Amino acid sequence: MEKTMISHIITPKEKPLLFEERWPIMQPTVSKLVRQDCVSRAEWQDLFGEVHRVCLWDERSPDKMYKALQEEIMTFIREAQIRVLQHQDEQALLNAYISEWTRFWTQCSYLPMPFVQLEACLLGKTTSNPQRKQPVQESMVKKLMLDSWNKSIFSSIKQKLQDAAMHLVYKERCNEQFDSNLVIGVRESYVNLCSNACDQLQIYRDHFEKAYIDFTRSFYLQQAGSYLAENGMQEYMKYADAKLKEEEQRASKYLEPGPESQIKLQNCCVDVLVTAFKETLLSECPSLISTNETERLRLLFSLVDRVPGGTEPLLTYLEDHIFQSGLSDMMENASTINQDSEKYVEQLLSLFRRFSKLVKDAFNGDPRFLTARDKAFKKVVNDTSVFSLDLPSRQGAATRVPESRCPELLANYCDMLLRKTQLSKRLTPDEVDARLKDVLLVLKYVQNRDVFMRYHKTHLTRRLILETSADSDKEEMMVEWLREVGMPADFVHKLARMFQDIKVSSDLNREFKEEFKRSREVATDVINIKILNWGAWGRSGDRVPVSLPLELEEIVPEVEDFYKRHHSGRKLQWHHHMSNGTIHFSNETGEYDLDVTTFQMAVLFAWNERPKDKISFESLRLATEIPDVELRRTIWSLVAFPKLKRQVLSYYPECQSPKDFANSTVFWVNQEFALIRGGKAQKFGKVNLIGKLQLVTEKTKDEENVAIMELRALRTQEAIIKILKMRKSISNSQLQAELIEILKSQFIPTRKLIKEQLEWLIENKYIRRDESNINLFHYVA
The missing domain is CATH 3.30.230.130 (Cullin; Chain C, Domain 2)
Structure with missing residues (x-):
């Protein structure tokens, strides 16, 4: 059985990796990265490891590596500068610069990546420095690259680049073709090279944006005046409008995205192309409005609307035209429409539609011009030079207060639509509704609506008594529409009460006929009584005497006896x-x-x-x-x-x-x-x-008009007391403003009327003047 021998060799402690020994190994890879040469994966990974080891093992190495990296970057930039400056032609210079800059900017994203440890070590050393308490957010290596590019190449040729870019934009304005990316590249270099972390666009604003706007101003200062002199104002408006739109599109390409630069350029173009010729442009407006040239007006409006306060003269011209034209048309047809309420209302509506179409087509339905239309049309409706209704003042019939007859004629027209007439018979129900709404449209512009109320109630009374209403549902619908357009609640309530009274009276009439038939044993279909409530139907107290035929005289006591049996305490x-x-x-x-x-x-x-x-x-x-x-x-x-x-x-x-x-x-x-x-x-x-x-009898017509004025006086007194109860004290000017706001749905009180009612209220100790200020009033509890 064999035995395996295991030996352990102990080596001495590894020698620290010094920067001088490792940089020659790292430098070729760094050089390739700066120049955008091909770097293998092994080289890329080895560079990460070398930077990490050198920075950790040698405390002096980070500063040395930073300086060596700076030198490597500067070497590349100097070479790039030589390649750029060898071109004398503007476009070639821009092409070379953009090419070099694009390559360099791309590498600004890659080169810092292997040097993350270097940045960490440098930051660690500098955080104790009291002057660098805030950590730098941007990569130090990237900042080094950009600052080096800025100081070495960009600072020396940025004026040439800027002038070349502006010259290319000039060529584009002269309809010459070029590569727009060249100008965009110059702008991006201005933006990206700024090292101010708090304001990244500082260099761009101070140089490129300013130059772009100045060149634009200079270009149109030379072009605009000569174009106007050669082609006239009508063609110039088209030219200015086209150039403003062109510059907006051009700015979206060449200026930094965002509203600030766009607004500056827009203001510059408007100053040169529109504001400088504003008076000449506006002088065309009256003739264009009078001839209804909506296309040219729309063009003029689009130009002057860009100028602060530029539309004010247009509003004045439009308002004057509507008033003068409307009044002229009304005077021209005065003999016809003064006696024919249908033609009168149709004439007013024709004017309103014509002016509304003018505002819509020429001024795009702008709310400011709609307001001007309303103000002018209101003057036409309430004008007294054509149709005048003389109301007596409170001092007596000798003093007359002229007012427009419009509310009277509107009420007459309503009567024609709601009564059984040839007009109401030839119209469909929908057409009647449409015309009634047209009346309400005109009524919005009437100041003395209380006169309309009087006449409308008179006509309604006549229709209900004579039973000549074309459609009872439309009668009641009209009352609701009057409520919706802001007619006084008490007036609308009385109209609604009139319909209720007619229904109640119908029941009483049926009961009376039954009793009369039993007592007389005669036909009762010839008898039709209407017993109406004075509170809703009340008119002049003048009762005209007449000697009734015997057949009617005999019925009167029977009706009175019948009513007394059903209602006690009523007369x-x-x-x-x-x-x-x-x-x-x-x-x-x-x-x-x-x-x-x-x-x-x-x-x-x-x-x-x-x-x-x-x-x-x-x-x-x-x-x-x-x-x-x-x-x-x-x-x-x-x-x-x-x-x-x-x-x-x-x-x-x-x-x-x-x-x-x-x-x-x-x-x-x-x-x-x-x-x-x-x-x-x-x-x-x-x-x-x-x-x-x-x-209303002939004798009481003046009394009716006096009653209108007396009711106005009472309404004014009521409103004054209401305001002072709430305010306790109020100045004369504020009181008048609030009075008009309260009473405008019925009539516009005159200063004379307000003064008279104030004096009456003071005399009767409802209010008092301030002892030290005669224009201040106090409520007397």
Whole structure:
């Protein structure tokens, strides 16, 4: 059996690896790495091991290795510099530099990797240095490479590189082709060579960016003025717009990504291409707006919108054009639209659509221009030079306050859509809805909405009493739409109450008919009473006297007795001027049913017992007991009804208006009266002589207008007290601002009105002035 001998040879302690002994072995591999020569895997791995051993075994080696590495890098850079500088042509110089720089920058990522241990040792030695308390984040070897490149080659030729790059950009602006990567490479070297860890873009901003912007400014300073002089303003706008877009795209390639550089270049181009010629550009605006040249306006807007405050003149021009053009169109058609509310509203809507299209097409629907459109259109709607409604001031009817008739005409148009008219009959339900919404659109621009409320309520009252609504659902829908557009809640609530009253009145009417039929044992389909709540329907307190026909006079006490049995503590007030009926009329021509007002009925019944007599105006006044003004108007509707070719009554002598009737003027039933159809007299038919039911007597029209002003005064007082209750103390200017904000949904209070109400409230000790400041008000609890 063999025995194996195991021997252990002990060698002396290994000698420390000195830098001088190992660097000659490491240097060839380092040189290959710097020059981007091929390095085998074994060489790559051996270099890691050599650096590690040398740095750990010899404390003096890291500093020596760092200096040797620096020398190796500088040797390569000096060789690269020679290769770059041998080119005199700008493009060749750039090509050579970019080629060398690209190779070097690539190696900046690889060369530091084997020297991680060297950096660790150097940092370990320097961390005790009080001047290097913060650890360096970037690789020391990479920083060494970049700093060496910067000091040796870049610093000496960066001006040449910069000038060459700017010259290439100049060629591109002149439509010459070149390799854009050359300019990009120069920019990247400016960015990557910065050793300022806190601001990596410092060198780029101070040199490349500044030079790029300066060259751009210089280029367009030479080009812009001459182009304008040669081609005119219209072509220059296209040129400036194209160049601004070009420079934006060019900047995205040649400048560092990020908003800062882009904004600087954009401001530079705008200054040179737009701001310098702003006044000339803006001088084109009025003519372009007036001729509706939307394409050119859009181009002009895109240019001046880049200039701070550049659009302000455009807004002014647009607002002036809309107001002047709108007012001119309204004046041109004044004679037609003043009497036809449908054409008036259509004219306004046509203007609004035209101006809206202008803003959309020329200014891209910019909110600032939409606001200018709204301001100008509001002036047109509320202008009093074409359509004026004179409201008396509180001092008396002698002093008139002119306001726009727009709300009155809007209310009339609503009435035409909601009432059974030729207009509402030819429109589909959807078309009626669309037109009602158009009315609400215009209503948004009306200042004196309280006037619209008055007229709308008057028309609604007439429709509900005469039962002429085209669609009851649309009536109630309109009330909801008024609520949605911000009409006062109390007004909308009263309108809703009117519909409720009609439904309640319908039930009462049915019960009354049943009782009346049992007591009289006669047909009751000819009787239709409406008992309405004064709180919702209340109008002028003026009750016009009239001597009712016997047939109606007998029913009045029966209705009152019936109502008292059902409701105690309530009082009925008869408003005969708001009532109407149908009478059977016969003459030598034929028999007809006439829809008439109570006043017309009272007049016609004067001939009931003596159909062929002639009756004087004075006798009619005594018989009917109708006031003079109302009687004249009622008789005129029977002798000169505009829709009839043959009138119900004849008279003598002839006159031009009801004011010309004398006490001796005589009237008689026209025995030739007939309904004419197709040029032939009909023996039977039905004629509506009511027209618009007279809800307000002639005497009280001024009272209605006074009531509007009085309600405004009360609303103003109410708003002042509300504000002062909340604020306790407030200045005059702030009070006026808050008052307008509160009341603008109804009307815009004038300074005079505000002053009057303040004085009244002070006089009645609701508020008081401050003793030391007359413009300060205090609430008196």
